[in-house]
Amino acid sequence: MAEVILRNVTKTFGTHTALDDVSMTIPDGSFVVLLGPTGAGKTTTLRMVSGLDTPNSGEIFIGGMSVQGLTPAQRNVAMVFQQYSLYPHLSVRQNLEFPLKSPLLKTPQKTIDEKVNAIAEVLQISHKLDNKATALSGGEMQRVSIGRALVRNPQIYLMDEPLSSLDAKLRADLRVELKNIQAKSGATLLYVTHDQIEAMTMATHIGVLEEGRLVQFGSPREVYEAPVSVYAATRLGQPRINVLPAKLFAGAPDKAQSIGLRPENIVQGAGEDALVTRVEHLGDQTRLHLTFKQHNLVTVTDPHTGFRGGETIKIQPDKPLFFDAAGMRIA
The missing domain is CATH 2.40.50.140 (Nucleic acid-binding proteins)
Known part of the structure; x- marks a missing residue:
């Protein structure tokens, strides 16, 4: 895993500024959650780190190395989107195996089987391994999508509201499991959500975004007890x-x-x-x-x-x- 640094990152789309001079350090082994309403710049931040989009200005470092000009594969990141992004003609097992069968990794089949079975058990989809992806419910497809990222060993996991389509009980179960997996593996994880319960229970650090600006970055307790503004204060707390x-x-x-x-x-x-x-x-x-x-x-x-x-x-x-x-x- 690796430390990730954003230094003065700005991204515009036409006349709209999606990210405005954002600087942030995601410590090695941390679980960082980005909070903010739609349009605050959360997903754009993930896309900058992943390499799917390119900043207009600023630099991004992963593991101490500038990743400017590198593709997502070269950056060695794993991303989970809100959309399932599965291969419909493959079984659940084949979808989970797919990242490990890259010629670059040369993962032995025994290791692939062990990883797939372990992740399938955690995500409660062991009984679906031989089903086609098209035969799954929406919640099951999202679990496979999460599992396909978790079987890898990337420099950073990037997750864009991965639990939003799941029912309340499974969402609560997976919150616990995701945090346990991250803590045990020492993974670096950048996670986007609208759910403040996810932020409070899983994050080691929270980044509060407002109209493309990072207005506060700190521990969940710090953001909750010592918000820098009314806006930051309203991001956490129920009621x-x-x-x-x-x-x-x-x-x-x-x-x-x-x-x-x-x-x-x-x-x-x-x-x-x-x-x-x-x-x-x-x-x-x-x-x-x-x-x-x-x-x-x-x-x-x-x-x-x-x-x-x-x-x-x-x-x-x-x-x-x-x-x-x-x-x-x-x-």
């Missing part, structure tokens, strides 16, 4: 962070225009009155939807709470985040 006018609460810094309160950072039982408008019981927690000085907010409370809609409770902020008029964090 989302409450962003309210700073003047609603006493003690805001002079330049603060807004206050950010994570749902778990709203203390109940002290402070000022808020009206409970809705109660959501979710098993492991209960969400309270509140109206406070004509502003809506959400907090969490004990799963066995007796609160009901229409009640009044007292609340006050704990560990608030303050932001200026531009939405940037005030330390």
Whole structure:
């Protein structure tokens, strides 16, 4: 595996700037997740690293070597797209074997069989190995697509929302398995997702992209607890962070225009009155939807709470985040 460095990478398509002077270091053996809405530049970043697209300016290094002008094969990367990209006329086993049968690798058949069987078991497709790819469900095809990357030993794995087409249970299972595989193998992995649960549970580092710019890069905890802006703060957290006018609460810094309160950072039982408008019981927690000085907010409370809609409770902020008029964090 290898360290990957993007240095001042810019990519434009006509008049649209997809990546704007992005610099980022993906440490060797790390699991880096890119977060951001559609159009933020996540997939473009993957395509830059893979060699499928070429930057207008800037450089990319893999394993300490500039990869400018190298093809995806020469870069030795493995990529999993949202689309399945399988060979329909081949069986599942043949699709999984295909990368290992490259003349460049010269992998012994015994090693191929061992790798294919091990990955098929992890991805719960052992019973489908002799089926044609066209006979699989969408979720099964995506698992084969993931498996075809995992059987290899590339310098970096590049994954573009690989779990998005799977059902909730399998998605949760594969989150655990992917993280285990990455941790045990020491693989370097760059992963794109809209799912913040995937980001929080799998990533060693998170890169937050906004309109082609990298606005924050750090551990999941750092991005969650110390976001650099309102935008970065809203990328993580379920329920989302409450962003309210700073003047609603006493003690805001002079330049603060807004206050950010994570749902778990709203203390109940002290402070000022808020009206409970809705109660959501979710098993492991209960969400309270509140109206406070004509502003809506959400907090969490004990799963066995007796609160009901229409009640009044007292609340006050704990560990608030303050932001200026531009939405940037005030330390």
